[in-house]
Amino acid sequence: MSDEESIKTRLKLRAVAVDTYRENVAYMHRECSVYRAEGFQALAKIRVGCNGKQIEAVLNVVDDICIVGPDELGLSEQAFQRFAEPAGQPVNVAQAEPPLSMDGVRRKIGGERLDYGDYQAITSDIAKGRYSKMEMAAFLVATGQNGLDRDEVLSLTRAMLETGVRLNWNEPLVADKHCIGGIPGNRTSLLVVPIVAAHGMLIPKTSSRAITSPAGTADTMEVLARTDLAPESLDRLVRMERGCLAWGGTTRLAPVDDMLISVERPLGIDSQGQMVASILSKKLAAGATHLLLDIPVGPTAKVRQMRDAMSLRKLFEYVGDRVGLHLEAVITDGSQPIGRGIGPVLEVRDVMQVLENDPQAPVDLREKSLRLAGRIIEFDPDVRGGFGYSIARDILESGRALAKMQRIIDAQGRQELQLEPGRxxxxxxxxxxxxxxxxxxxxxxxxxxxxxxxxxxxxxxxxxxxxxxxxxxxxxxxxxxxxxxxxxxxxxxxxxxxxxxxxxxxxxxxxxxxxx
Amino acid sequence: MSDEESIKTRLKLRAVAVDTYRENVAYMHRECSVYRAEGFQALAKIRVGCNGKQIEAVLNVVDDICIVGPDELGLSEQAFQRFAEPAGQPVNVAQAEPPLSMDGVRRKIGGERLDYGDYQAITSDIAKGRYSKMEMAAFLVATGQNGLDRDEVLSLTRAMLETGVRLNWNEPLVADKHCIGGIPGNRTSLLVVPIVAAHGMLIPKTSSRAITSPAGTADTMEVLARTDLAPESLDRLVRMERGCLAWGGTTRLAPVDDMLISVERPLGIDSQGQMVASILSKKLAAGATHLLLDIPVGPTAKVRQMRDAMSLRKLFEYVGDRVGLHLEAVITDGSQPIGRGIGPVLEVRDVMQVLENDPQAPVDLREKSLRLAGRIIEFDPDVRGGFGYSIARDILESGRALAKMQRIIDAQGRQELQLEPGRxxxxxxxxxxxxxxxxxxxxxxxxxxxxxxxxxxxxxxxxxxxxxxxxxxxxxxxxxxxxxxxxxxxxxxxxxxxxxxxxxxxxxxxxxxxxx
Missing domain, CATH: 3.90.1170.30 (Pyrimidine nucleoside phosphorylase-like, C-terminal domain)
Known part of the structure; x- marks a missing residue:
């Protein structure tokens, strides 16, 4: 059915000053003729259109003309901004069809393998905002339970990669690092990036905020500097400083991943296949050619047994090889938190102590960061195998890592926040x-x-x-x-x-x- | 942590004239001191309390004092009604904790079996409105995929039964029938109930509205009579007429089932274990002692293979026996729709033709209904095995079924709706x-x-x-x-x-x- 056929009586667009975050909400008055004629149900998804643009939103029915009148269609703040049409603009309203790709989700619930086309359809619908949070939860649980097989992980990785912008740094070696998480205080990125960048290797690191942890790299970096960088400023500063510590969300690199994380977070779910697809698609989108993965193992880490760490490493290697990423995974000690502080301000204190070669600096955070930085430096074809660690240590001890970190902070936009822990x-x-x-x-x-x-x-x-x-x-x-x-x-x-x-x-x- | 400790600055309660259906929405102004101090996130779940009452709601942040002012806490229409406190009442607001029973859902996602205690905790939290739609979707998918084992189905059935009112008719034989669905036009209940009730057997039938079908028994009955009966009127009319055709939703029999269905419907998911638990808990809650199940099989029915119908029957029998229900399951021809009409008004026409012994009446609907009614009549210890069908036929042909149906319609409240199909x-x-x-x-x-x-x-x-x-x-x-x-x-x-x-x-x- 074409858009023309679904055109209904026009309503006047209006912004409703309600912040509904990632969820688009539309408001119609109960006496609105379109609402009455169409038999819409409250909480149904409707499609608002004009000038060839469309947006889907959850319907809230209003009994107060202060919010919307009977001839108006209200959109919540973010939805109004996304739709980007002026107030008073005539709009059409129709029932939104459930996304067709939900058929694949239902087949997955039924235990079927999905192919690349299925994952492509699903991620494309998610990227277009056609999945409700409920539908995203269904997808996450269906693909999380009992895992995806490795070819499905590969398909999902490729499909997620396609939904966003992909950066191209036009350099043969773009390094990145990632830790699968689960270890509080493990803020090695804030040390590895300045060390590797000071060596001259390109390391444009984008990170997520905390999902279930007390701080993600982006949360901690935000104590020191802005991390919500527009793609253009990110590009400029990375070329200048060889590295950054940015939040991946605003760079539009993997919008689907961010949307899925916004559902995973409150549900507290996390699966191996989704993790691999999420990490690798994000790293590829960020333009990485070489990736060092940190897989901590310990009785209370995300990965508890050495054999699970090995199978996760194999899965990363399988998908990495097929998407053209040079990938090395190191299995590390996850038996306790790294450093002393847990939480943004406390972790920043630990990081700065290491960068400043303070004798009080936590030894484990320093040693692990040097070890990881050393492995990345050895991606450099001019560095002899086994020499990475000492190069990294020289950079740290000479103060070049601290100087690089200060330049990165200034380039991203230094925050004038207090660095004191809570009172x-x-x-x-x-x-x-x-x-x-x-x-x-x-x-x-x-x-x-x-x-x-x-x-x-x-x-x-x-x-x-x-x-x-x-x-x-x-x-x-x-x-x-x-x-x-x-x-x-x-x-x-x-x-x-x-x-x-x-x-x-x-x-x-x-x-x-x-x-x- | 006690409620006292979580008490925050008080806000004045206000109704916001927005209909958000089953989802409770709370509105706070962006300048509200509580919002600012607590660091709530938009779309977070908050807990509103006063006088020992509590309600959880999804937070929408408002930038318009016409909706709520900085010292007010708005609740959407249904949430305001549920909370049942007057406008202006001082209320406390705190961050809602995710329901503890989500831990069980996450374990189920991880592939574990859950026990009775887990299901009890989950259904109790759902009944209290503590699950978001996203969390209900996670539960449905986790328990849907690869099925529940039969003891888990039994646990879930018992747990669901506990969350609502359970009717007790104080009679030794309370009959009920149920079709697992999937066959359009299959409105046998509207014939079986008057026939069985005319025989004198108690058959207080409660039905759901359509989930994925074009009409449920309640949808079709609503063309003729009201189906939203309060428990007291339901009780009175069943004792008088020996039968009813009511909607189960307002009887508060299985509130959790209704809430889960409101998520299953838009997701279009449906699993065997959930179906058995949903049907049996509802029938037990309605006070049934004897249940006849109709399992249609056909290439485009819900159950496609005879062996699947057999395994479903065994699952029903396993759970039915352990919850003290006398249960018989008949496997019927599901190769095509039953009767001629599909949709409420058209199905009513078919039903009335059968009741009126109209020669135009669809033979398949008449025969199937007589066969099912006959089997239920044979639950009567005074009826000789094999004689049920002819008793049912006599009741239908003599006009006693039609007379009974008219009395049931009058007792439930005859609708003055037009009975014409769409123009x-x-x-x-x-x-x-x-x-x-x-x-x-x-x-x-x-x-x-x-x-x-x-x-x-x-x-x-x-x-x-x-x-x-x-x-x-x-x-x-x-x-x-x-x-x-x-x-x-x-x-x-x-x-x-x-x-x-x-x-x-x-x-x-x-x-x-x-x-x-």
């Missing part, structure tokens, strides 16, 4: 004397989130002891910071019975650490 | 001469839906030929009725290339029909 704090104490033999990453991440991280930037957890430390009963294990009383209470309540630390004897620690 | 119509013609050898249930249901059924009651399809009929090229196969031009166009366009009929030779029909 409300409490300590969590050791319940016995002995050695710290286990630290629960998930528990500490959750504590930092309850304390308000990442939205509340000064909130988080500061670790005073790590694995292998001897502690006395009643000694503080970590300090929790919050900015708002409600967050303080949440975190305080959460840590009242458990601490997330296990204190035992040295033997039990040694057993845990044989793998690394 | 816009067109015929779909045979593209060759031969015998009708296949009719696509799904295609005809979709045609009727595009024509406007069930919301547009006079819309639908009227079959002029059925399987086995000889037709000439150019002869009409069926007539499509619509009430609105847009629907007419949709249905016309849909049937332009295909008719949903296959015309061939007599042999191919005979092959299809060996099973019944």
């Amino acid at each position: 409300l704090c409490f300590d969590v104490l050791a319940d016995r004397t002995g050695m710290v033999v286990a630290i629960d990453n998930f528990f500490l991440a959750q504590t930092a989130r309850l304390a308000g991280a990442p939205i509340s930037r000064g909130a988080g957890v500061d670790l005073l002891h790590k694995l292998g430390d001897m502690v006395e009963e009643g000694q503080p294990l970590y300090r929790v910071y919050a900015e708002f009383p409600a967050n303080f209470e949440f975190a305080h309540e959460f840590t009242r019975v458990r601490s997330g630390y296990r204190i035992g004897d040295a033997q039990s620690l040694r057993r845990l650490h044989t793998e690394f | 816009l119509c067109f015929d779909v013609l045979a593209d060759r001469t031969g015998m009708v050898v296949a009719i696509d249930n799904f295609f005809l249901a979709q045609t009727a839906r595009l024509a406007g059924a069930p919301i547009s009651r006079g819309a639908g399809v009227d079959l002029l030929h059925k399987l086995g009929d000889m037709v000439e090229e150019g002869q009409p196969l069926y007539r499509v009725y619509a009430e609105f031009p847009a629907n007419f166009e949709f249905a016309h366009e849909f049937t332009r290339v295909r008719s949903g009929y296959r015309i061939g030779d007599a042999q191919s029909l005979r092959r299809l029909h060996t099973e019944f």
Whole structure:
């Protein structure tokens, strides 16, 4: 059926000053003739059109002419902006058909394999905003459960890559790094990028914000600098500084991935196949040719068993090879948080201590960052295998990494934010004397989130002891910071019975650490 | 954390005249101090409380004081009604925590079996309105994909049964019937109920509205009578007439099922385990002790293979036995629509023709209804096995079924609606001469839906030929009725290339029909 045939009585467009975030909402008065004639249902999806443009929106029916009158069609703020037509413009309204590609989602629910064409249709409909949050949830769960096979992951990666802009840096070697996450405080990117960029290698890093963690690289970098860079400014600064630490969302690189993440986040779901497709499509879209992947393994990490880490690495390699990405995956120690701080401001403090060669700097964050930076530097054909680490260390110790970081911060737009942790704090104490033999990453991440991280930037957890430390009963294990009383209470309540630390004897620690 | 601790600055409650249907929406002004202090995100779920009551709602941020002012908290119409506090009442607002039972949903996504406690926690949170549509979609897909095992179906059935009111008729035999659906025009309930009730057996039938079909029993009955009966009136009329044909939604029997259906419908998903749990929990809640299930099988029915029908029957029997329901399942011919009309008004015409013993009455609808009614009558310990059919036929032929139906209609509240099909119509013609050898249930249901059924009651399809009929090229196969031009166009366009009929030779029909 053509658009002409679906044209209905015209209504006058109006902006309704309601912020509905990613969801387009349309408002029609209950007495509106179009609403009455069409038998629309409340919460139905409708299609608003004019001048060949179309937007789909969820219908809210209004009984107050202050919001919309019977001859008007209201759009919520973001929908009105997206539609980009003036108020008063005559628009057509019709029932939106459910996206055809939902048929593929239903087949996936039924247990079928989907092919490239299916994934292409789905990601294209998602990119056009034709999927409701409910439909995206159905897609995520259907493809998450029992995993996608590796060719489906490849198809999904390619399909997601097609929906956004793809950057081309016109250089033979564009490096990138990515950690699959799950380890609080693991802010190596803020060290790896300036080291690698100072070596002269191109590393235009785009990151996401936290999904289920207390801080993503973008959340932490935002304490120091703006990360929401337009594609043109990103391009200019990367060519000048050889590196950046930007938020991937505004660069329009993988819009579908961002939309799916906005559903994954509140649902708290995360699957291997989606993770691989999400990461690789984003890295390819950002123009990467060489990618170093960090896969932490540990009893409370995202990947718990070495064999799972190996199979994830194989999946990354399988898809990476077929999409033309030079990919190396390193499996790292994920048995405890990296560094001391968890939460944006506290993590920035750790990063700056390492860059400033402060003797107080957390050794594990410094060593891991040097190791990863060294591996990336060895992508350079002029660097002899095994020499990357010492090059990285020289760059850090000479202060060139710090200088590079300051230039990147200035180029992105230095933030004039306070760098102090939240004013409300409490300590969590050791319940016995002995050695710290286990630290629960998930528990500490959750504590930092309850304390308000990442939205509340000064909130988080500061670790005073790590694995292998001897502690006395009643000694503080970590300090929790919050900015708002409600967050303080949440975190305080959460840590009242458990601490997330296990204190035992040295033997039990040694057993845990044989793998690394 | 107690409610006291989460209390925030109080806002004044206000109704916002926006109809958001099943979704509670809260409106806060962008300049509201609570919004600013708490760092709420748009579309976040918040919890509004006062006087020990709580309601959760999705936050929309408003930039117009005509909608809500900075010291107000707006609730959409239904949310305001549900909360049932006066405008101006001071309310507290806090971030809503995601429902704890989502942990079970995530474990199900990960491939785990869930136990009774998990399902109980999930259905209880859904019943309290704590699941967003996105979270319900995740639950439906997670439990739909690859099915639930039979003990999980049993757990889910019991858990759903617990969330609503359960009727108790205080009689040893309370009959019910249910068809799993998928066959357009299959309105046997409107015949079975008056026949069985005229026999004197209690049959308080509650039905759902159409999910993916062009009419549910409730949609069709609504042409004749009100179906939205309060529990008290339902009770009174059932005791008087021995039967009813009510909509299950307003009886508060299985609120969770209704909420899940409101998500299944737009997603178009439907799984065996969910179907069994949904049907059996609803029938038990309605107080049934004896249930006859109709499982139609055919190439375009919901169940396509005899072996699938058998396994579905076993699943019904397994769960039915363990929840104390006397259950019989009959597998019926689902190779074509039943009767002639598809859509509320057209189906009512067929039903009334059968009740009135009109010689024009569709034979298949009459025979199937007598067969089902006969089986239910045989639940009566005083009826000899094999005599049910002839008792049912006597009741129908004597006019006692019609008289009973008229009394039920009057008791429920006779509708003064017009019984005419829509004024816009067109015929779909045979593209060759031969015998009708296949009719696509799904295609005809979709045609009727595009024509406007069930919301547009006079819309639908009227079959002029059925399987086995000889037709000439150019002869009409069926007539499509619509009430609105847009629907007419949709249905016309849909049937332009295909008719949903296959015309061939007599042999191919005979092959299809060996099973019944």
